Amino acid sequence: MRFRGGPGAxxxxxxxxxxxxxxxxxVGLLVCFTVACCVVASVVSGHRRAESAADLAALAAARALQEGTDGxxxxxxxxxxxxxxxxxxxVDGLDVVVTVRVAAARLFGAGLTLPARARAGRGAG
Structure with missing residues (x-):
């Protein structure tokens, strides 16, 4: 290191x-924060997709049961x-309980599957 100034400094x-x-x-902190936000957004998005898929599957199964087919x-x-x-x-009486899994985006080489559960039918409530 160089010293600055004259003899008194x-x-x-x-x-x-x-x-x-x-x-x-x-910049390093900003990159880390951005990557963390992307990971959280991916997990939240995947979980929402899993919930939607479970809801739709349960509704389809309940409708099929009402029509007398395999839900x-x-x-x-x-x-x-x-x-x-x-x-x-x-099949639980008049209800159908469905559990699904959705694969989330692969992050840093690690795969993540997100579960969701839904119930539909006449007795659901």
Whole structure:
């Protein structure tokens, strides 16, 4: 490090370049914050898709039961059309309970599946 000033200023350090280091640190923090926000947005979006797929699958299954056909077959078809896969499909009296999973975006090489559950039918409430 170079000292600045004359003989009486031997304890003052040259601070040139300190703003660049601070700027680089700020950019790094901004990048980290942006990546974290993208991860959260991806998880929230995936969960909303899972909830929608579960709701639609449960409604399709309940309608099929009222028509006298297999509700779980219709639930699987509707869930698949919405990018989900059926985990469980259970007829509970007049109701159908459906659990689905949706694959979220792969982040940093790690896959994430998000579950959702829905109930539909005459007795649901």
């Amino acid at each position: 031997a304890h003052r350090y040259d601070e040139r370049g300190a703003a660049a280091v601070f700027g680089i640190a700020l 779980c077959t219709d639930a699987a078809r509707i869930a698949s059309a919405n990018g989900a896969r059926i985990e469980t499909c259970r």
